[in-house]
Amino acid sequence: MDPISPFILSLPKAELHLHLEGTLTPQTVSELSRKHNTPLPVGNSRYKADERSGNFLSVADVERLYQYKDFVGFLQAFKSIADRLRTPEDYELITYRMMQQLHADGVLHAEVYISAGILHWRGEEFEPFVAGAERGRITGERDFGVSVLWIIDAVRHFGVEEAQRVVETAISLREKYPTIIGIGIGGDESKGPAEQFRRTYAFAKQHGLHLLAHAGESVGPESIWAAINIGAERIGHGLNAGQDPDLVDMLAERQIPIEVCISSNIRTGCCRKLDEHPVKKMFDAGLMVTLNSDDPPMFGTSLAREYQIARDAFGFTDDQLRELARNSFEASFLPAERKMHFFSICDTK
Numbered sequence: 001m002d003p004i005s006p007f008i009l010s011l012p013k014a015e016l017h018l019h020l021e022g023t024l025t026p027q028t029v030s031e032l033s034r035k036h037n038t039p040l041p042v043g044n045s046r047y048k049a050d051e052r053s054g055n056f057l058s059v060a061d062v063e064r065l066y067q068y069k070d071f072v073g074f075l076q077a078f079k080s081i082a083d084r085l086r087t088p089e090d091y092e093l094i095t096y097r098m099m100q101q102l103h104a105d106g107v108l109h110a111e112v113y114i115s116a117g118i119l120h121w122r123g124e125e126f127e128p129f130v131a132g133a134e135r136g137r138i139t140g141e142r143d144f145g146v147s148v149l150w151i152i153d154a155v156r157h158f159g160v161e162e163a164q165r166v167v168e169t170a171i172s173l174r175e176k177y178p179t180i181i182g183i184g185i186g187g188d189e190s191k192g193p194a195e196q197f198r199r200t201y202a203f204a205k206q207h208g209l210h211l212l213a214h215a216g217e218s219v220g221p222e223s224i225w226a227a228i229n230i231g232a233e234r235i236g237h238g239l240n241a242g243q244d245p246d247l248v249d250m251l252a253e254r255q256i257p258i259e260v261c262i263s264s265n266i267r268t269g270c271c272r273k274l275d276e277h278p279v280k281k282m283f284d285a286g287l288m289v290t291l292n293s294d295d296p297p298m299f300g301t302s303l304a305r306e307y308q309i310a311r312d313a314f315g316f317t318d319d320q321l322r323e324l325a326r327n328s329f330e331a332s333f334l335p336a337e338r339k340m341h342f343f344s345i346c347d348t349k
């Protein structure tokens with residue numbers, strides 16, 4: 001891969017769409033697999049050869065696990081990684097390593113999803129894991145100067161009741177952990193349309209949580225309308241917005257931030273080819289575009305790499321990249337004075 005330009009690395013950036021469980025490098029997954037002696041997925045013939053040599057995922061196994069052909073395959077790989085996160089100490093470790101990587105990419109602030117849905121589904125209490133992540137965050141902030149806020153994610157295809165439970169958990173933990181600032185719905189959009197979550201979102205809002213939603217990633221623009229109708233303040237992906245000109249006009253007029261994740265869309269097959277990705281069209285149409293990495297090692301990317309792709313494949317100029325970086329702070333949930341501070345550093349680059 002081409003090196004990343006020094007300008008991009010030094011440009012102050014915020015990362016607004018990143019899943020903690022998706023930030024594990026193959027080395028870290030392999031390390032955790034060894035630590036917990038995790039059995040390999042049952043009935044998955046791709047792992048037979050390695051099963052004979054022991055019940056661990058080697059780095060090469062994880063690299064294979066990170067190759068998938070479609071969105072469902074990606075969700076399965078994501079679940080398989082999350083299954084290897086067993087203890088609060090694991091969450092502490094991966095948060096710290098995530099912040100180390102963010103720092104290397106020139107990221108100063110990140111708003112990061114933690115999937116409560118997956119932990120609930122396993123029958124785990126969520127709080128000890130949040131406490132672990134918080135320990136990692138505090139050490140990471142001290143060592144790398146990166147700030148992190150948390151978005152608690154429900155898995156939409158687990159249903160409304162489960163999402164309500166996730167929101168109630170987020171509300172109850174917020175007092176103790178004020179870095180919890182919002183809730184989101186990720187997972188399979190086709191199996192969990194946003195309108196189902198209207199009451200849950202209204203309830204979360206009443207309790208002061210910000211509302212996020214993945215939308216228009218694997219299904220069409222109607223999913224983005226639905227996300228906005230239930231109060232989503234930013235749109236995760238928004239890949240298919242361009243299919244509906246009225247939607248594009250509304251997104252531009254209201255300046256609803258779009259968390260664009262180019263490499264993710266290509267690797268999950270949600271977008272067939274890089275040159276078909278609408279990021280530049282969205283930007284030229286006046287949408288508030290931000291660039292994000294989603295699950296960076298799972299997609300062979302990093303936030304700085306996404307800026308480099310925007311430049312190399314879509315012709316974004318340095319001034320336009322700076323505008324994307326400014327957008328990332330503008331669209332964040334930071335207080336106004338912190339945003340102003342970050343704008344002023346962007347402007348000096």
Ligand SMILES: [Zn+2]
Binds near residue numbers: 017019186214236294
């Ligand atoms: Zn995502």
